[in-house]
Structure formats: structure tokens, C-alpha cells
Amino acid sequence: MPHPEQILLATPVLENCPDCSAALAVLRVIPGRAGAEYWTMRCTRCGGIHLDIVKPASARADDLHA
Secondary structure, rough: OHHHHHHHHHOOOOHHHHHHHOOOEEEEEOOHHHHHHEEEEEEOOOOOOOEEEOOOOOHHHHHOOO
């Protein structure tokens, strides 16, 4: 189980639909390369499907130094 400080440093996940601002429900989380995760979410109002890529804190720190 990750430590709370690791969770706080991860890339934030979409919380509201970019189209209608309603809540998003997580449909699936798929592990990706370098610890990233691909989150598929559906809007609870308009039914739109949205994909968000969540990078772990260590991957984001590498991006800043590159």
C-alpha cells in the first residue's frame, strides 16, 4: 500500500467532466509504462468517455529535470 505522501505527489486525476462539469465514474485503471496508469472514466450526466494518464511522482520529477 502506498504511503500518503506518495499519493499526494502523483498527477491529479480528472474529477469532473470537461464537457458538462458533472462527476466522473472510474470504469477501468490500466497499468502503463514507468509506473503510469491509464484511467478510463465515464461522465455520470452526459455519458462521455474520458481518458486520463496518471504519472507517479518519480516520473514527474524526471520530466522536470529532462
